[in-house]
Amino acid sequence: MKSLSEEMRRDSSIFFITADMGINLVESIQDEFPDRFLNVGIAEQNAIGVAAGLAESGFHPWVYTISNFLVHRCFEQVRNDVALHQLPITLFGTSSGFDNAPLGPTHHIVDDWGMIAGLPNATVYAPATVEFASTLVHRLRGARGLSYLRVAKGAISFPSSSDDALLVGDLRETRRPLVLSYGGVGGRLLEHHDQLAGVNLLILNRLVELPPLAVDALNVEPPWVVVVEDHFSRTGLAAQVALFLAQNGLRTRLLPIAPRYFDTVVGSTASELDARHGLDARTVAAAVDSLVLGHHGAVRQ
Amino acid sequence: MTGSSTEVEERCRRIRTRVLERLHAATASHLGTNMSMVEILAAIYTVTDVARISVGASDRDRVVISKGHSAAATYAALEEFGILSTKLMDTYHQSGSLLAGHVSHGVPGVEHSTGALGHGLSVALGMAIAQRSLRQDGRVFCVCGDGEMQEGSVWEALLLWRHLGLSNLVLLVDHNRISSITRTHDVIAMDPPATRFEGLGFIAQTVDGHDVEEIIAAILAALVGDRPTVIVCETVKGKGVSFAEHEPIWHYRSLTDELLVTALKDVAGGMVL
Numbered sequence: 352m353k354s355l356s357e358e359m360r361r362d363s364s365i366f367f368i369t370a371d372m373g374i375n376l377v378e379s380i381q382d383e384f385p386d387r388f389l390n391v392g393i394a395e396q397n398a399i400g401v402a403a404g405l406a407e408s409g410f411h412p413w414v415y416t417i418s419n420f421l422v423h424r425c426f427e428q429v430r431n432d433v434a435l436h437q438l439p440i441t442l443f444g445t446s447s448g449f450d451n452a453p454l455g456p457t458h459h460i461v462d463d464w465g466m467i468a469g470l471p472n473a474t475v476y477a478p479a480t481v482e483f484a485s486t487l488v489h490r491l492r493g494a495r496g497l498s499y500l501r502v503a504k505g506a507i508s509f510p511s512s513s514d515d516a517l518l519v520g521d522l523r524e525t526r527r528p529l530v531l532s533y534g535g536v537g538g539r540l541l542e543h544h545d546q547l548a549g550v551n552l553l554i555l556n557r558l559v560e561l562p563p564l565a566v567d568a569l570n571v572e573p574p575w576v577v578v579v580e581d582h583f584s585r586t587g588l589a590a591q592v593a594l595f596l597a598q599n600g601l602r603t604r605l606l607p608i609a610p611r612y613f614d615t616v617v618g619s620t621a622s623e624l625d626a627r628h629g630l631d632a633r634t635v636a637a638a639v640d641s642l643v644l645g646h647h648g649a650v651r652q
Numbered sequence: 653m654t655g656s657s658t659e660v661e662e663r664c665r666r667i668r669t670r671v672l673e674r675l676h677a678a679t680a681s682h683l684g685t686n687m688s689m690v691e692i693l694a695a696i697y698t699v700t701d702v703a704r705i706s707v708g709a710s711d712r713d714r715v716v717i718s719k720g721h722s723a724a725a726t727y728a729a730l731e732e733f734g735i736l737s738t739k740l741m742d743t744y745h746q747s748g749s750l751l752a753g754h755v756s757h758g759v760p761g762v763e764h765s766t767g768a769l770g771h772g773l774s775v776a777l778g779m780a781i782a783q784r785s786l787r788q789d790g791r792v793f794c795v796c797g798d799g800e801m802q803e804g805s806v807w808e809a810l811l812l813w814r815h816l817g818l819s820n821l822v823l824l825v826d827h828n829r830i831s832s833i834t835r836t837h838d839v840i841a842m843d844p845p846a847t848r849f850e851g852l853g854f855i856a857q858t859v860d861g862h863d864v865e866e867i868i869a870a871i872l873a874a875l876v877g878d879r880p881t882v883i884v885c886e887t888v889k890g891k892g893v894s895f896a897e898h899e900p901i902w903h904y905r906s907l908t909d910e911l912l913v914t915a916l917k918d919v920a921g922g923m924v925l
Contacts, residue, residue: 366782366785386785387785389781391808391812392808392811392812392815394811394812396774396804396805397777397805397808397812399774400771400773400774400775400777400805400809401775401777401778402778403764403775403778404764404775404777404778404779404780405778405779405781405782406778407763407764407775407779408710408778408779408782408783409710409782409786410785427768427771428771428774428805431765431766431767432771432774432775435765436757436765
C-alpha cells in the first residue's frame with residue numbers, strides 16, 4: 352500500500368477501488384486521494400463495471416478485495432467489461448490458496464488465476480517474496496491491459512528475489528528433477544529449500560507469461576518437472592507446463608502436486624492445509640525421492 | 653430544440669424503417685425491443701452534443717446502451733444523427749461486419765459493448781464518477797430494459813449511484829413489459845417500477861416512451877435535479893408494427909419478405925405513431 356500511495360502521487364491516472372476490504376490499509380489512500388478513492392461496498396460486480404467506466408474515461412483503476420470475490424463473483428464483468436475492451440485495470444487480490452484456511456472452502460482460493468489466465472492478454476503475478484511484491488506497483492506502470500495480482504498473506508523475505516523467477520540450483524545439472532512453484536506455497540518451499548536437496552527449485556513470481564528463466568529450465572529437458580501449486584492443476588501451472596512441453600516436443604514427465612477437491616475440513620493455518628494436500632516441503636521431497644527411485648514410473652534414461 | 657413534431661416523427665419513422673430493412677436483410681431477430689426504444693434514442697441524441705461524440709472528445713457526453721440487443725435501433729439512431737455512416741449501417745449483421753446483433757465498442761459512437769445484461773449501468777456510473785473526479789461537464793446516459801432490471805448487478809449500481817448522489821448520470825428504463833420469453837409481470841412483477849426507484853431515494857419520472865418531447869423534458873429536469881433520476885419510459889414492444897406489438901415471439905422471429913412489406917407500410921402509414 353505504501354508503494355501504491357507513492358505511485359498515486361506520481362501517476363494521477365491511478366484510481367483505487369475497494370469492495371469494502373482493507374481495514375487499516377486503505378484509509379491513508381482515501382485520506383490523501385479523495386477524488387481517486389472509492390469504496391463501492393460489498394458489490395464486486397459493480398466494482399468491476401465502475402472500474403471499466405473509469406478506465407474508458409482515462410483512469411487506470413486498481414480494484415482491491417479478497418481474491419475469491421474479485422475473480423469468481425464477477426468473472427463475467429472481468430471478461431466482458433475489462434478483457435474484451437482491453438482496458439488497463441489491475442485486480443489486486445489479497446489471499447491465495449489456503450491463506451484463509453480456517454474460514455472454509457468458500458474462502459479457499461484454489462481456482463482463481465487459471466480463470467484469469469484463460470482471457471487473452473491478461474498478465475498474472477503471484478509474488479512469492481516481499482522483495483518481488485514491492486516491485487509490482489512499478490512493473491504495472493503504463494500497463495495497457497488486465498493484470499491480476501494474486502498476493503499471498505505472509506510472504507517471506509528472500510534476498511535477491513525481485514526477478515520474475517528465482518532459481519535455487521543449477522540448470523547445468525540437467526538430470527535433476529525440476530520443482531516448480533509460485534506464490535505463497537512457493538515462498539514456503541523456498542524457506543525450506545534445504546529439504547529439497549538434489550533438485551532444481553524454481554519459484555515463479557509471474558505466471559502469465561511464463562518468465563524466461565522458466566522457459567530455460569524446461570528447455571533443458573529435465574527428466575521430471577514437479578509442479579507444486581495451491582490451485583487446481585487442470586487450470587493451473589501444471590496445465591501451462593504440459594502445454595509447453597507438448598508444443599516443444601520435450602520428453603520431460605510431469606508430476607502435478609495440487610489440491611484435487613474443495614476441502615471442507617478446517618485447517619488452522621495455510622501450512623496445515625498445504626500439508627494435507629501434499630504441498631509442504633517434506634511431502635514434496637518424499638515425492639521427488641519416489642521419482643528418483645522410480646515409484647512414479649520409470650525415469651527416462 | 654427538437655424541431656417540429658412532424659420532423660421528430662419523421663426522424664423516428666426513418667430510424668424504424670432502417671431497422672426493419674436491416675433486420676430483414678440479415679434475417680436477424682430482436683425486432684420488438686428495437687422498436688420499443690426508438691423514441692428514447694431520438695431523445696438522448698437530441699440532447700447530447702453529437703459533434704463531440706463523433707470526434708471522441710475526452711469530456712464528451714457518453715451514451716451506454718445496456719440493453720445491447722437493441723443494436724439495430726442504436727445503430728440506426730447513430731446513422732440518423734450522423735455518427736455512423738450509411739455504408740457501415742448497410743453491413744449490419746452481415747458476415748465480416750463490425751455491426752453485430754449486440755452493440756459493440758468497435759462501432760463509431762458506441763461507448764461500451766453489452767449483450768450480457770446488467771453491465772451497462774455500472775460502467776455508466778464509472779464514467780459519471782470519472783467526470784466528477786476530472787471536473788468535466790459531460791453527462792452520461794444509460795438505457796436499460798425492464799427485463800434487465802431483474803439482474804442483481806443493476807441494483808448494486810443503483811445503490812452506489814444513489815449514495816454518491818450524482819446527477820450527471822440519467823438512467824432511462826425501456827418499460828415495454830416483455831422480457832425474453834414472456835411478460836415481465838408474470839416473471840417478476842415490479843409494477844409500477846417508479847416505486848422501486850423512489851424507495852431507494854431516486855426521483856422517478858414516468859413518461860410516454862414514444863413521445864420524444866416528453867422524454868427530453870424529463871432528461872433536462874433530471875440533469876438539474878438535486879437527486880439522481882430514473883426515467884421510466886412506458887413503451888410498447890414492437891411499437892409501430894401491427895403484427896409485432898405486445899408479442900413476445902418478436903424477440904426472436906425474423907421478418908419474411910411478406911411481413912417486411914406489411915411492417916414498412918405500418919411504419920410509413922403511422923399506424924400507431
